[in-house]
Amino acid sequence: MDCLGVSSAKSLQALSALLSTQEEEEEDEDCKNVTCVRMDPGHIGPPPPKNKEVPNAYTKKNSKDIWSEEEVAEGSHYDNLADPRPQPEYEIILKQSVGTEDLFLGLSRKDPSSMCCEAMLVKIKLPDTKATDVILDVKEKFLDLRTPKYKLGLHLPNPIHSQEGKAQFFSDKEELEVTLLMKRPMDFINM
Template sequence: MERLEVSSAQHLQALSALLSAQQDGDGDDDDEEESKNVTAYAQLGPGHIGPPPKKDKEESTAYVKKNSKDIWNEEEVAEGSQYDDLADPRPQPEYEIILKQSVGTEDLFLGLSGKDPSSMCCEAMLVKIKLPDAKATDVVLDVKEKFLDLRTPKYKLGLHLPHPIHSQEGKAKFFTDREELEVTLLLKRSTDFIKIQ
């Protein structure tokens, strides 16, 4: 144990001698070189880690954009942006998103299906939208894979959904006593093709 402590003390003394020798050096020339090196390193960021990016891909995309008369690609535009109307003064209603899963007794007590409480095991998404002073006939609802568009005479909601859904397999129900619309949407999950038996 004592030998390790002595060697570490010797290392500290050697490091101290190295640092003091560099500070006592020529002075001005070394300081200028060190400041140049520091500014060169200061300009580096996380993007400089690893191999440099391939330029073939950048040139090919630039070439496609130069020859095309389109201003943007369809992939670059977020779904539902065509519904954004900044001049529309209607307020956005209150809403809540709840993820749901079908659970039976075999899941609760025996854990046979392998389901857990995570969102990965959810099958549906429930969107509850508060619509005070609205009727079921006033509601216009349009659902896309990643976007829900709701319009009433008093409210407007353009909601980007947190998970992709099956747009043709959903249902909506309006509760007049609560003045609330409940939209149930089936999730499109990446694990749907796996059948657990």
Template sequence: MEYLEGSSVQHLKALSALLSTQQEDEGDEDCKNVSTYAQLGPGHIGPPPKKDKDVSSAYTKKNSKDIWSEDEVAEGSHYDDLADPRPQPEYEIILKQSVGAEDLFLGLSRKDPSSMCCEAMLVKIKLPDTKAKDVILDVKEKFLDLRTPKYKLGLHLPNPIHKQEGKAQFFSEREELEVTLLMKRPMDFINMQ
């Protein structure tokens, strides 16, 4: 009990030293310890701050003249130009899956008509009064950008795709562009091939 009373007295002295504006006389050993603790503040909690030279590599600028990198900008955000008066063409997204006789008659691959079993995405875009040479198409992992002199389309895709494995075909008699994109699907027991 004597120990607890002594420690509580020390704690009270330390608390009074923190709260008082005047320094107590330095004759007491307890007061010397209190004054050392009184100099500590909230900034002393935790690890010491890093020096300016120890800045983490995540915030260091690369040796290029670019203001930002492509990783810092969300896909498709720079295509939403409100000042561009060109209308958006009509489009349709169709999910596709390759089905063989073993799937249709025997059900060997466990595929069903749901969208989880689809491997590709077909985007049909109607472009009236447009020639194939006027179409500028840029496909990213989650975004399709189409520009013509009369139309613009910035389309956020419903599923991520393999941007290097797609194909596009323009049908001038229908004035329609068909873009077929292979989707990145999780490998589960349904999608295993």
């Protein structure tokens, strides 16, 4: 039954001795006495520069600013905790353009998920407010609404095209509807 010629523990030890070289044993003995540097994947490439500061997220520029613009959330300069005006009721509805070819035939790749939505409708209830009293400012990720009675600072769930939206005030319902076109990185696939 001895097909490979390995029949006992002595044979395995002899095979192990043949495979290991004397140079490796000498290096191991040298490393026990002296600090030994072994090559590993960290030694590939040029050595890292010495005495040079590594830039990180907390490195400040030469200005006297406390925070950089990237660290401050968009719209935070509108927050005023001393302002007593209440926040009005609002609702965010995602919209998509769907035709009969989408609904009945399924020719486009649109589905009911939010990834296929093109616009965002923000309905804001403003009782006892006139259209002339509304001040609206829309940024890429923030909607700021001010009236004499209400204040709304709304962080939007998706980035939008701030110059391509429209707003309409319905005085009979006392409601402002703001339609905003969403900015998606994969619009060319989903639309």
